[in-house]
Amino acid sequence: MKDFKEKLSGRIFFVLALSSISVLALITVFILIKGTPLIAEVGLKDFIFGMTWAPGRGEFGIFPMIAGSVSVTFGAAVIGVPIGICCSIFLAEFAPAWLSKIFRPVIQLLAGIPSVVYGFWGMIFVVPLIRDYLGGPGLSILAGSIILAIMILPTVISISEVSILALPRQYKEGALALGMTHWQAIYSVVLPSAKSGIVASVVLGIGRAVGETMAVIMVLGNAVALPESILDPVRTLTTNIGIEMGYAEGAHEQALFATGIVLFVVIMIINGLAQYITRDKNKGRR
Amino acid sequence: MSEISEKSRLRTENLNLYYGSRHALKDITMEIPSRAITAIIGPSGCGKSSLLRVFNRMNDLIPEARVEGNVYLDKISVYGEETDAVALRKKVGMVFQKPNPFPMSIFDNVVIGPRRHGVKHRDELESIAENCLRRVALWEDVKDNLRQSALNLPLGTQQQLCIARTLAIEPEVILMDESCSALDPESTMRVEELMTELAQSYTIMIVTHSMEQAARVSDMSAFMMIDDEKIGRLVEYGTTEQIFSTPKDKRTEDYITGRYG
């Protein structure tokens, strides 16, 4: 009887695990089936490097959106990564215990705020600020980058901090024993030793930024055109889908699925990169 | 003893160490001679590492650790108001129990100290690296793969590298906390030879759990033990010869002959 129970529960877990994987597979196949015909028809090169997105006229070039995604994500990384890494160093190395005890849950909370709230805040606070002080429409690459920078902070901070704290104590002690100051020990031994975790946190943060939709729809202005400055509005791959999916049909709908394929591949590459960076390479260690 | 105190490098006077409310070392007064090896022996938990870490103020890293009494490096008061722990650690190097090379190349490991302390020129760093690696008898083995990761070296070699790294900051004193305990007998022998060699120019203090090692390499021996209140005490201190042949204290004798611990 006991044996039977063991076997049964094993089966149940297996089926549940299998079903979640198959849902994933189903979605992937669905997107591929819906999207590939259009890519085949337009041609991969024209689809990706095409400058004009005019579904009504049957022109499907997503290059402006790719430029939008890249520029907003890059901007988010430029703003968010240094802040995030500095925060993680502060938490792991300088903050007294009571302070990091407050800090950590707050950062987790930041990760739990729905993205529409970030978008809303950006719309009524960041966008007007940019419009009034820097010019342009306010809805811009800069606004999107600022919002995304805040949104990737929890990822960058928590993963970097964990990778710093996970270092053997002997590294830091060894550095200090050589007569280094605390700060010298951090930048010449601690950070290089935690490099792979920190880089992984950045890559995962970037992955999050590329995939974010709701928040950026509200602050980017969504113009389909190559931006000329960081104060110009842009549209990203994700927002393109988010905005047009509601009314698209036929080839237009297929083109949005095709956009999804491109996104899917980019995210896969980014996550694969993160996995590769954090892979176990301890073979040479004690 | 008079000639020893004349040249003595490190000195403690009524040293007491507390970890919070835990009294770990009590009333330790000793003089450590220069250009000699002083071994600290005693059962595990008696405070050997704690004592060693007093001399380079490594205990500063433990927030609740507190030191009373005086510790001197020559005329410098180690815990004096105006003494800078960072500057002190350049004079008092430390080699740890587990080899702890940094995850970087062999070359970078050796020169990281001098680099941080302001040596910029490439050729100067290279000559420091060669010099220090030669002193630990490692140069011939690694000179062709200085760019390789230090983590891929065998443990014994890693420890030699850690000693080279310590030599590179040109310390006056070298503290070694059970630095052979992770090594195989052959590497242990190499490191012991190295200690003897280094003792010609440095003041060396070692902690060891091996009686044989203390007897083999050290000039002075200090036997420590916890008392009835579990506080670490210095039971007996003298030349290694005297401690091992005619211990004055019964507890020392018991420990050395293996009747304890």
Ligand SMILES: Nc1ncnc2c1ncn2[C@@H]1O[C@H](COP(=O)(O)OP(=O)(O)O)[C@@H](O)[C@H]1O
């Ligand atoms: N960081 C610490 N906090 C509190 N107690 C400590 C700490 N380090 C060591 N001790 C205590 O001090 C005593 C001596 O430890 P240690 O110096 O490591 O002994 P040994 O090196 O002789 O084995 C032990 O009882 C240990 O529990």
Ligand SMILES: [Mg+2]
């Ligand atoms: Mg110890």
